Amino acid sequence: MMKSQLVGTALRHLGQYLFSSSVPAARAAEPVRTLLNEGLVQTPTGPVAVWLLRLPGAASLRSVSTLSAPLAVAGEEKEGKKAEVAAPKAGARVEDKAVVSHWGIPPSKATKEDGSEWRWSCFRPWETYEADLSIDLKKHHAPTTFLDKLAFWTVKSLRYPTDVFFQRRYGCRAMMLETVAAVPGMVGGLLLHLKSLRRFEHSGGWIKTLLNEAENERMHLMTFMEVSEPRWYERALVLAVQGVFFNAYFLGYLLSPKFAHRVVGYLEEEAIHSYTEFIKEIDNGTIENVPAPAIALDYWRLPQGSTLRDVVMVVRADEAHHRDVNHFASDIHYQGHELKKSPAPLGYH
Structure with a gap:
């Protein structure tokens, strides 16, 4: 029962991408990544997002989720407030925000003994x-x-x-x-x-x-x-x-x-x-x-x-x-x- 409800909710989100009146019909077939960047659709949250990310062809959505703020997980929203996903500014290149490090986690900033910035990524102080x-x-x-x-x-x-x-x-x-x-x-x-x-x-x-x-x-x-x-x-x-x-x-x-x-x-x-x-x-x-x-x-x-x-x-x-x-x-x-x-x-x- 729970699984069928989840599938139904996911399909409604997909319908938003393809058939929403806020998205021009001529652009309904464009990648989800483009629609998200321009703010024409809203990023799904919770278990629905997890289900959508597993769908074939959802690579564009998955890449956006790793480059911007993380998707909200059900039960983690604060009282009366839902987590929001900041959309990139128009014209900005999403690729420039990619994090180059282990597991996609930004490396901690290190400094030398004199306080100057550590410039090497191949080894640490x-x-x-x-x-x-x-x-x-x-x-x-x-x-x-x-x-x-x-x-x-x-x-x-x-x-x-x-x-x-x-x-x-x-x-x-x-x-x-x-x-x-x-x-x-x-x-x-x-x-x-x-x-x-x-x-x-x-x-x-x-x-x-x-x-x-x-x-x-x-x-x-x-x-x-x-x-x-x-x-x-x-x-x-x-x-x-x-x-x-x-x-x-x-x-x-x-x-x-x-x-x-x-x-x-x-x-x-x-x-x-x-x-x-x-x-x-x-x-x-x-x-x-x-x-x-x-x-x-x-x-x-x-x-x-x-x-x-x-x-x-x-x-x-x-x-x-x-x-x-x-x-x-x-x-x-x-x-x-x-x-x-x-x-x-x-x-x-």
């Missing part, structure tokens, strides 16, 4: 940190087992074509390699996430650690994009390399997480070497020591007046941290322990 520059850069995991040696020589074999392709263009080299370096953490975090769901168990913090690693590597890329501009064939190379590397690492992690983490550990050792050479080129004057990008100042909390050399220093420290985390993860698997049984190391933040 509480996600920034100061890199540990005192970390040991010379630490090396000596390969002992067969899988360790396989991982070590796999990485060494990949370094040769990279050196030939980029030579001493360390700015472009850093930017292009970061597009690949952000893949392992995301793949490992994804597979551990699915494993946690299958086994109904916690991950010991490893999921968040690996995802933070992927995000940190992506921020390296966002930073070096401000310093170097990739050429068209380098952009094309990213598509090919990322496609091959993602699938290869995905399969490798399924077969042997120990091997996969060891590969990343050795990749990070090579990254430390590359960034050390990058710093040498800056010190020799081969690469101009330009001012640090604004995004780097905020992300690593660098002081004003910092330069490209300071940015490379903190990025190299991040890579050393990734090296230690992945070698530690590989050691845990080698000893026969699940990652969930050993807590993840402290992150960068």
Whole structure:
């Protein structure tokens, strides 16, 4: 009975759109969105609105409801007052009012410590940190087992074509390699996430650690994009390399997480070497020591007046941290322990 009444009320609203005398007959077939914008019809409220939004072809009505004030729900009207939906002004573009954020909710406004407006949407003030520059850069995991040696020589074999392709263009080299370096953490975090769901168990913090690693590597890329501009064939190379590397690492992690983490550990050792050479080129004057990008100042909390050399220093420290985390993860698997049984190391933040 209640359902039939609801349907009847909904049909009456539809009749208002199509047959109301307030709407010219020639315009009755126009989209509901246009009629709402010009105030020729009234937006339905309550359960009727919910029912109408589920009808086929009601996308225009649904989009209006998300761009303007929310539809009133039955029982939420105040005494003697009905909630009203503000119609956009004539000639105004509704699309300009769309909210770009998670779930359509406006992001909270953040400010810096000095009170100035926070300009970055890719990371927030509480996600920034100061890199540990005192970390040991010379630490090396000596390969002992067969899988360790396989991982070590796999990485060494990949370094040769990279050196030939980029030579001493360390700015472009850093930017292009970061597009690949952000893949392992995301793949490992994804597979551990699915494993946690299958086994109904916690991950010991490893999921968040690996995802933070992927995000940190992506921020390296966002930073070096401000310093170097990739050429068209380098952009094309990213598509090919990322496609091959993602699938290869995905399969490798399924077969042997120990091997996969060891590969990343050795990749990070090579990254430390590359960034050390990058710093040498800056010190020799081969690469101009330009001012640090604004995004780097905020992300690593660098002081004003910092330069490209300071940015490379903190990025190299991040890579050393990734090296230690992945070698530690590989050691845990080698000893026969699940990652969930050993807590993840402290992150960068």
